[in-house]
Amino acid sequence: MKPHYCLATVTSETFVTGTEVLLYSFLKCNPWFDGDIVIIIDTLSKQAKARLSDLYPVIFKTRGAVVEQKIVLLRQKVPELRADLHLRLLSLEVFLLSGYHKVVFLDSDGLCTGNLLEMFEHPSQLAAANDGFGYEDLIDPMLEKLGKKTISTKDRYGKKILENTFNSGSMAIAAELLSEKTYLAVTELLGDFQIWNDFGVKGFTDQMLLNIHFSQQTTRLDGRYNFMPYMESYIKCVDGISLIDAKFVHFAGRIKPWFKFDWQQLLVYAPQYIKYLQLWLDVWQELRSKDKPELLAEKIQSQFDWMEGGNDAKITQLGVYE
Numbered sequence: 001m002k003p004h005y006c007l008a009t010v011t012s013e014t015f016v017t018g019t020e021v022l023l024y025s026f027l028k029c030n031p032w033f034d035g036d037i038v039i040i041i042d043t044l045s046k047q048a049k050a051r052l053s054d055l056y057p058v059i060f061k062t063r064g065a066v067v068e069q070k071i072v073l074l075r076q077k078v079p080e081l082r083a084d085l086h087l088r089l090l091s092l093e094v095f096l097l098s099g100y101h102k103v104v105f106l107d108s109d110g111l112c113t114g115n116l117l118e119m120f121e122h123p124s125q126l127a128a129a130n131d132g133f134g135y136e137d138l139i140d141p142m143l144e145k146l147g148k149k150t151i152s153t154k155d156r157y158g159k160k161i162l163e164n165t166f167n168s169g170s171m172a173i174a175a176e177l178l179s180e181k182t183y184l185a186v187t188e189l190l191g192d193f194q195i196w197n198d199f200g201v202k203g204f205t206d207q208m209l210l211n212i213h214f215s216q217q218t219t220r221l222d223g224r225y226n227f228m229p230y231m232e233s234y235i236k237c238v239d240g241i242s243l244i245d246a247k248f249v250h251f252a253g254r255i256k257p258w259f260k261f262d263w264q265q266l267l268v269y270a271p272q273y274i275k276y277l278q279l280w281l282d283v284w285q286e287l288r289s290k291d292k293p294e295l296l297a298e299k300i301q302s303q304f305d306w307m308e309g310g311n312d313a314k315i316t317q318l319g320v321y322e
Contacts, residue, residue: 003101005035005120010090011108012041016048017258018108018251021280023055024287025112029247032117036100040093042086061097063090066183070190077193088205089190091168095183103178106248107169109256111280114247116225119172124219126177129226131167131207135234138164142237166218168207169250170226186213228252229276249276257281 007026011019023037037058044060052058067089075081082088094105104119106112119127130138136152143150189195189209223235227246230253235241243249251257255273257280266274289295 003120004099005033006038006097006100006103007033007035008038008040008094008097008103008105009108010040010087011044011048011052012087013045013048015108015256016044016051017284018110018256020051020055021258021284021287022106022108022110022112023052023058025283026106026116027056029112029114030116032115038094038097038103040090042090061093064093064096066187067092067190070187074190074193085205089209091206092183092186092209094173095178095186096180098175098178098180100178101175103173105168105171105173107250107252109251110169111249111251111257111283112247113249113279114224116247119170119221119225122172122174122219122221124172125174126214126217127172127219127221128166128168129170129221129223130238131165132228132231132234134165134167135231135238138238139234162211162215165207165211166214166220167226167228167250167252168210169252170221170248171210172221186210189213224248226250229273230255232272243275249279251276251280258284 009019009022019039027033037056038061039052039058040061040063042063049060063086068086071081071086071089074085091105091107094103097103102120102122104116133152140150140152186209189212195208195212223239223241224245224247227235227241227243227249229249229251232243255261255270255277257277261277263274266277289299
């Protein structure tokens with residue numbers, strides 16, 4: 001019998017443009033896919049839903065009452081919790097997506113750049129890539145051997161009880177874990193107030209819950225399936241992976257590609273991000289112009305004018321890399 005696959009993600013009004021690009025790039029890079037696409041939401045406008053539904057017959061799933069009730073109790077015990085905690089726990093609903101052979105969950109701040117069939121066919125119950133802390137732990141021995149300063153964050157979340165943590169922004173989840181039993185077991189951790197002493201109120205998210213519950217059950221994917229721009233050197237060191245190998249680029253962190261930035265500031269403070277932002281913008285522009293041939297015509301004319309204008313000859317060559 002043909003496997004029944006599902007792609008799942010989470011979105012909100014501020015993330016919907018990112019979700020559009022995620023879906024468009026996923027469908028372009030995975031033309032074989034004919035499964036379900038589920039988008040987990042808290043609330044979402046009709047206009048936003050229409051934009052996403054134009055790309056694929058997506059299924060919208062709203063947050064369940066279990067997490068909502070537990071957050072209410074948490075706020076009574078820990079009133080200083082972050083205001084957007086409920087949004088950061090939406091991904092837990094993915095474990096209620098029963099009936100699929102495999103669910104691949106991708107964060108909406110990501111861009112598909114290759115075929116993800118290997119994730120859907122992965123034999124493990126749960127497969128995910130290292131997070132930043134996980135990469136740091138693997139890099140430290142190499143730095144020590146070279147006599148360099150180590151980088152592992154000693155006071156990171158859950159350091160007392162967790163090692164080799166994974167990033168929850170790209171996960172392949174097998175049918176055995178897609179059940180109410182798993183969902184209730186993970187969400188039960190929201191009632192363990194001792195956890196907050198280990199993890200801290202600001203950093204607590206779905207990722208920490210999942211690392212606690214699945215600490216001994218997760219098979220590691222390499223950086224191709226969760227290539228995070230701000231960790232490109234870590235991923236290159238541990239996995240031997242660079243952007244040209246990546247199949248899913250994940251814009252984890254504060255710099256989201258659908259927000260406008262001062263490019264001069266980017267050159268000063270985050271020059272390594274520019275190639276990734278440009279890659280995302282190229283896909284966004286393709287998406288926006290796919291039904292507007294006049295935009296493509298304008299781009300072709302601009303390209304022609306640049307070539308005929310000899311602008312490349314105006315750039316001074318400073319030497320050769322050796």
